[in-house]
C-alpha cells in the first residue's frame with residue numbers, strides 16, 4: 050500500500066481534535082463507499098477498478114503497439130484532466146535523456162501561439178534520417194469543446210491532413226465522451242479512431258481510462274500493471290483505510306486551524322509532474338464555496354533555493370506534503386578524487402541518493418521546527434504498479450477529504466466562469 054507518515058504534523062493539533070476529525074473522515078469515507086455523497090454520479094473512477102474492462106486494456110495495448118512501431122512523434126492534445134495524468138506517469142517512468150519509443154509532445158494545454166507555431170515547424174523538419182517525420186496525434190477532450198484543445202487540434206489536424214493526405218485519418222485518435230460535443234461531429238465526418246471516456250468519470254479522475262492509458266502505452270509502459278496497481282490499492286483501502294482517514298483528518302484539522310496552503314514537494318525531478326497531477330486533483334476538487342487549501346508544487350532541492358525561504362520563514366499558514374520513493378532511482382556514487390580542493394572528500398564514494406536523503410531529512414526537520422506541519426506519502430518504487438496505487442490513493446483521499454468540507458469533489462463550476470468571460474470577449478455566438 051501507499052505509505053503515509055503523519056509524525057511531522059502530530060504536534061500541530063491535540064489528541065482530542067484528531068479524534069473528532071477522524072469520526073468526520075470516517076463518515077466521509079462511508080459517503081464514497083455507499084455512493085451517497087454530493088456528485089455521486091461521478092464515482093466511475095471506483096467502478097472501473099471494481100469491474101476492469103480487460104478487453105479495452107488489450108485493445109489499447111494493441112493500438113499503442115501499432116503506433117509505436119511507426120511513430121517518431123506522438124502528440125497528446127488536451128488540457129487539465131485530459132493530459133496531466135498521462136504526463137505525470139510518462140515523466141515519472143521515463144529515464145531522463147533516454148527514449149523508449151516515440152517522442153511524446155504535449156499541445157492544447159494553453160494558447161501560446163509561439164509554442165504551437167514552433168511545434169508545427171518542428172514536426173515539419175526532416176528526422177535524423179532525412180525523411181519526413183512520422184507523427185501521430187491523440188486529441189483528448191471529454192466535453193469535446195474546450196477552446197485551448199480545439200484550437201491546437203484545428204492547427205495540428207490541418208498539418209496532418211496536408212502532410213499525410215488521407216492517411217492522416219489513421220494517424221489521428223480522438224478520446225472523448227460517448228456522444229455530444231463538437232469533437233464527436235468531427236470524428237463522424239473524418240472517421241478518426243475513437244475512445245470513449247465513461248460518462249461517470251470526471252476529467253481529473255480519468256487517467257486510468259483511455260485518456261491516460263493510450264499515451265502511457267504509446268510511451269512504452271505497462272498499462273496492465275499500472276491499472277491493476279490501482280485495483281490492488283482499491284481492494285486494500287476497502288479493507289484498511291485507517292491511515293488514509295488519519296491523513297484526511299489531519300489535513301482537515303489544519304485547514305480548520307487556518308492553514309491555507311499545501312506544498313506538494315518531492316526530491317526527485319521525475320516526480321514533479323506527479324505532484325502537478327495531485328495539485329490539479331486536489332485544487333479543482335476542494336477549491337469551492339470559499340473552502341480548500343491552495344495546493345502548490347515544489348521540486349527540491351531546486352526550489353529550496355527559491356520558495357524554500359518563504360516555506361521556512363514566511364507567514365505560518367503552510368503545510369507540506371512530501372512525496373517520496375523508498376527504492377533509490379540510481380546507485381550513482383560521488384566520485385572519489387586524489388585532491389580535495391572542492392572539500393567534498395567527506396562524501397566521496399557515498400551514493401548520491403543517500404546525500405539526497407540527507408537533504409530530505411534535513412529539510413523536513415527544518416520545516417517542522419519552523420512551524421510547517423509535514424505529511425509524508427511514500428511509494429515503494431517508481432514503477433507502474435506503485436504509480437497505479439498512488440493514483441487511486443489520491444483519488445480516494447481527495448473524495449474523502451472534500452466530503453469532509455461538505456463540498457462536491459467532482460464538479461468545477463469556477464472553471465466555467467473564466468470560460469464564459471473569455472467566450473464573451475472573443476465574440477462566441479450562443
Ligand code: PA5
Pocket residue numbers: 128129130131189190191192193194195198251252253254333461464
Ligand atoms: O477535471 C476536469 O474535469 C477538468 O480539468 C477537465 O479535464 C479539463 O477542463 C478539460 O476538459 P475537457 O476534457 O472537456 O476538454
